[in-house]
Amino acid sequence: MTVQIREATDEDWPAIWPFFHEIVVARETYTYDPHLTEDAARELWMSPSSSPLRRTTVAVDADGTVLGSANMYPNRPGPGAHVSSGSFMVDARARGKGVGRLLCADMIEWSTRSGFRLIQFNAVVETNKSAVHLWQALGFRIAGTVPGAFDHPTLGYVGLHVMYRPLP
Template sequence: MRIRPAAEADIPAVLEIVTPVLAAGETYAIARDLDRAGVAAYWFGPTHEVFVAEADGKLLGTYYLMANQQGGGAHVANCGYMTAAAAQGRGVARTMCEHSLARAKERGFRAMQFNHVVSTNNRAVNLWRGLGFEIVGTLPMAFHHPVHGYVDSFVMFKSLV
C-alpha cells in the first residue's frame, strides 16, 4: 500500500469512497444529502491537504489533514479518514492514520485532535485508542445516528511532542 497526495485525476475515485459514507450518516456530522459537488467541496476544502491510499492501481482510502482551529489553536491538527468498503479490515485506516501523524509532525503540528468521534463507531474508537489517542471529552447525545438515535460523541486527542 502506498499513500500519496491526491491528484485531480483521483477526485472521481475519492468521491466513490466518500459519498456513500456521508450519505449513510453514521460517522460524520455533515449533511447526508450532499450532491457530488458538495461532497467534493467538503473533502477537498481549501484548508484540507488530501491524501489517498492505493494498491495495485486502486484507491483503498483517503484522508485529509488540516489545522483543527485558527489562530491560537492552529498548532493542533485534525483529520478525516475514509476507507473504501471493499478494503475495510485490511489496515488501511491504521496506515493512513500513521501517515497523517508523521505528516502532521512534518508540518509542525504539536498535537492531533478528533472533534466528533461517534461513540457507536467502535472500529474507529478502538483504532484511535490503539494509536495513542485518548478520549478527553464526551459530548452527550451530540450525534443523531440514523439507526441508534441520539448517541454520544468523543473528543479524542494525541500529543505529537
C-alpha cells in the same frame, strides 16, 4: 496487500466520491449532511494544494485502485493553529485491512513534520467502535464525550467523542 499513501490529485476524486457518498449517506459515522452534493463534497474534502498546512491523501493498492482517503488541516485558526485535525474514509471493500491505520499513521507523521503540537478529532461517533479502537491503538485518548450529539439512523442519539494525541 501492498498499499501506498500519496497526495491526492483531482484525478482521484471520481474514485473517492462513491465511497465518500456511501459513508455520508449511511449517517453512521460522519456529521456531514447526507444531502451534500458532489461538488460541495469535493470542495470540502479535496484540500487546495496551494496551502502547505492542508493536505488530502489517498491509499492506493499496487494496481493504483483508491482504497481510502484522508484530509488534514489545522483544527482552528489563530491561537488553535498548533493543533491539527483530520478525517478518514475507507472504501467498504478495503475495510479491516489496515488502510485506515496507514492513513492515520501518515497523518501523524505529517502533523509532526509540519510542526503541530497535537492532533484533535472533534467528532468521533462513540458507536463507531472500530474507529475508536484504532485511534486509541495509535495513541489517541478520549478527552470527553458530548452525550446525544449525533443522531444515528438506528441507535438514535449517541455521543460524540473529542479525541486527542500529543505529538513529540
